[in-house]
């Protein structure tokens with residue numbers, strides 16, 4: 216599904232990624248680990264085309280994404296959902312409206328939105344909070360709304376960049392369980408995190424980045440540095 220071939224990314228004199236080779240198959244759950252500054256966010260940003268690569272190739276479904284024209288970038292991004300540590304829901308909109316808004320932006324019809332949003336909120340376990348505003352929800356619930364929003368356009372790949380970075384252990388576990396459930400339902404998931412305890416709970420493929428290089432790959436790994 217995704218191939219990195221000798222990928223390089225520089226920010227001026229910083230080698231954010233160096234000779235990264237990676238193959239991700241459809242349906243995998245991947246934990247991308249490493250200390251702060253290792254290059255995790257950069258790797259995810261390259262996949263969604265938010266940053267350009269300085270060497271090598273990234274293929275998504277055998278299409279070289281550096282050759283995708285600007286006009287086709289939204290099409291690529293619709294295949295991908297992304298969530299961040301910094302949740303950024305629309306504060307004056309309810310859980311329902313936050314997810315609905317993401318669908319409106321993609322041009323879906325009102326009837327489709329009315330039908331789909333409850334299903335997505337149910338999937339993330341928050342149908343009972345559909346009319347709650349962000350300030351009425353816990354951090355974990357807000358992140359689950361953000362995940363619902365990312366799923367609104369039915370992506371085949373979900374990228375999560377430190378999604379539990381601002382959450383306590385209980386809320387982190389809820390978010391992690393949700394990511395695992397989404398993966399079981401068929402979506403490929405990439406979780407970037409520096410949190411060892413989280414990765415050790417997942418027990419799936421672990422890729423370790425250090426100083427922009429992949430230094431370790433484990434099938435059912437534990438976080439080791």
Ligand SMILES: Nc1ncnc2c1ncn2[C@@H]1O[C@H](COP(=O)(O)OP(=O)(O)O)[C@@H](O)[C@H]1O
Nearest residue numbers: 226229231249250251252253254255256257258
């Ligand atoms: N926009 C940027 N400008 C300059 N340097 C950057 C930028 N983004 C990231 N970097 C640098 O690239 C390296 C990798 O960063 P990043 O991918 O954010 O790491 P991680 O997500 O693992 O913490 C770091 O040295 C960071 O300082």
Ligand SMILES: [Mg+2]
Nearest residue numbers: 255256257376
């Ligand atoms: Mg990061």
